[in-house]
Amino acid sequence: MSAGKKVAVVTGSNKGIGFGIVRELCAKFDGDVYLTSRDQGRGEVAVEELKKLGFQPHYHQLDIDDESSVLRFKNFLKSKYGGLDVLVNNAAIAFKNAAPEPFSEQATITMRTNFFNTYRFCNIIFPILKPHARVVNVSSYAGHLLKIPGDHDVAVALRKKLSSSDLTGEELVQMIEGFVNAAQTGTHQELGWPNSAYATSKIGISALTRIQQKxxxxxxxxxxxxxxxxxxxxxTDMTSHKGTLTIEQGAAAPSWLALLPPNVKGPKGGYVWYDKQIVDWVNGPTPTTV
Ligand SMILES: NC(=O)c1ccc[n+]([C@@H]2O[C@H](COP(=O)([O-])OP(=O)(O)OC[C@H]3O[C@@H](n4cnc5c(N)ncnc54)[C@H](OP(=O)(O)O)[C@@H]3O)[C@@H](O)[C@H]2O)c1
Structure with missing residues (x-):
């Protein structure tokens, strides 16, 4: 056991923003940093790339869609480090605009990884978080509550429920299940949800963050x-390389949140913009269009 040694983990970090966060943590975190990937080969290539740059990341396989993989990783962390100090929930998927799969299928698959399995991962791993642990849930500009559009009663009620300080994890799961069920018949917008599985998954993640902080x-x-x-x-690959920020720029705010010092006042349970501004998730506005 690496007694007393701190440990940080980034999910889905063989490429993209997650890879950038690992690189940043390798440079700044006082402890072991784990690059993780669902595919071991892709993960090992990424580790080698960082080693060539002079960093020393550690590696472990982790597929958040595979409960046995999650449990193996949890047991590994518990026995080697006695727990976990930093967790960045970065792994996610997004269908391309031109994807041929019907919306119903996209909704099921997107929610499975981005919401339900991220939530399950948290529920399995949170019991081994150590005091002063920092968790970062990578959301999106699409994850702001006001991405639920409109002033009609249904949308107002949906926003109110999602932002209620009494909302529980179980209730949130039921709401997101309601989105997936409605998406099967194309009636999700009648329930107030946006016409985007990805946006709904990230709204769910930001709502979950508030519940988790409580x-x-x-x-x-x-x-x-x-x-x-x-x-x-x-x-990144997710944006078909159309994004305007570099991986390093995209990793800046997540890494900052992962490294918040002990006993800092905030942000806590917040929704943070890429330039580190703390944004009002309920009322907005968001600083820019992205
Ligand atoms: N890029 C943007 O402009 C942007 C904007 C807002 C938010 N985000 C969010 O930022 C995060 C990173 O996005 P990105 O642009 O870096 O995407 P990306 O390049 O597509 O990378 C996504 C990473 O997640 C991994 N992953 C997917 N499903 C997984 C699973 N079940 N278990 C473990 N790992 C899994 C992928 O592994 P494989 O290589 O095996 O597929 C990959 O390493 C995501 O949460 C995304 O929603 C991105």
């Missing part, structure tokens, strides 16, 4: 902080 505030482990973050519009 639980941490009442946890016997002191000073655990979680925030969600919009990394900006970044040049």
């Amino acid at each position: 639980a941490f505030d009442n946890d016997s482990r002191k000073d655990i902080i979680v925030n969600s973050v919009n990394p900006g519009y970044v040049d």
